[in-house]
Amino acid sequence: MGFTAAVAGASGYAGGELLRLLLAHPNIEVGTLTAGGNAGSRLGEHQPHLLPLADRVLAETTVDNLAGHDVVFLALPHGQSGALAQQLGESVTIVDCGADFRLADPGEWERFYGSPHAGTWPYGLPEMPGGREALSGARRVAVPGCHVTAATLALFPALDAELVLPEAVAVGVTGTSGAGKSPKPHLLGSEVMGAVAPYGVGGGHRHNPEIVQNLSRVAGEPVTLNFTPVLAPMPRGILTTTSAPLRERVTTDRVRDAYQRRFGDEPFVRLLPEGTWPTTAMTLGANTTLVQVTVDEDAGRLVAIAALDNLTKGTAGGALQSANIALGLGETVGLPVAGVAP
Incomplete structure (x- = not known):
């Protein structure tokens, strides 16, 4: 079974990672590539590592150029996917890597993004309860x-197992590619190298309501979250440390059992052996999330740490994983589980 895919935003980081993965996919052929300000130039000028596609000329991001494909991946700035999706029709599968269709609450969207809410699509995180069922056969996917x-x-496994109270703290250390490819003064090498800097502190980050939405859905009750993202001097990767107060005194073994039950059969999420802690280097270029958990007995809190590559499992890999399910293909097709080292 073969499909054709268009990629909008092909000159950016997410678009480039999508194309890297699609080049290894046996069932999806790369079709039209589009861009905004870079339209008319060769892909190789922006993604020189994608040698098989280097001579492709980037088209303008229009409905006409994206139409006629089985799948359209949108790797566009937030707020630009809604209008395109409305015009592409229901026959095409659209996978949006932006934020436009992630949130269910229009008020939260308007609060954090400042524009009218475009709607809510099936959510592209298969590992969540009910995730695969929602994606199977879906024509729309919000990554x-x-x-x-x-x-x-x-x-979420700790909330699902009712091990913790719905009061979460998370600190996510991330590489600079998460901010996109557009030039920004605070991302210059001279600003980033040798510095670790927090941003979006005090609930101000746009991912805050989305994390709350997910955790509250699993918990069956509202979850409060204090989330602090931290920019680190590395190009890609996320290491997130989370914690929540325990409902009762439990052992680390019981916590590990709960996580193993949830992740034991997952192809892309791995609970690491006890005593081994995840690092971003372990996930470089792979569609994996590595997790470790423990109990802080003195604080009465569960601590869970996860590492992933923000461009692979965090964006493009998650998009392709979800697309595989939506198209009826094997979930793991075309997705690497082996990282790159050193």
Whole structure:
């Protein structure tokens, strides 16, 4: 079974990672590639590592250029997917890597993004309860935010097993590619190298309501969250440390059992052996999330740490994993589980 895919935003980081993965996919052929300001230029000028596609000329991101494909991946700035999706029709499968269709609450969308809410699509995190069922045969997929994927996978098994109270803390250390490819003064090498900097402190990050939405859905009650993202001098990767107060005194073995029951059969999420802690280097270029859990007995809290590559499992890999399910393909097709080292 073969499908054709268009990628909008092909000159950006997420678009480039999508194309890297699609080049290894046996069932999806790369079709039209589009861009905004880079339209008319060769892909190789922006993604020189994608040699098989280097001579492709980027088209403008229009409905006409994206139409006629089985799948359209949208790797566009937030707020730009809604209008395109409305015009593409229901026959095409659209996978949006932006935030436009992630949130169910229009008020939260308007509060954090400042524009009218475009709607809510099936959510592209298969590992969540009911995730695969919602994606099977779906024509629309909203890919989670990268911080959201890490924090959700780190903590939701504990909420699902009713081990912790619905009061979460998360600190997510991330590489600079999460901010996109557009030039920004605070991402210059001279600003980033040798510095670790918090941002979006005090609930101000746009991924905050999405993490709360996911955890509250699993917990069956509202979850409060204090989330602090931290920018680190590395190009890619996320390491997220989460914690929550225990409902009662439990052993680390009991906590590990709960996580193993949830993740034991997952192809892309691995609970590491006791005593081994995840690092971003372990996940580089792979569609994996590595998790470790423990109990802080003195504090009475569960601690769960997750690592992933923000461009692979955190964005493009999660998008392709969800697309595989939506198209009826094997979930793992075309997705690497082996990282790159050193």
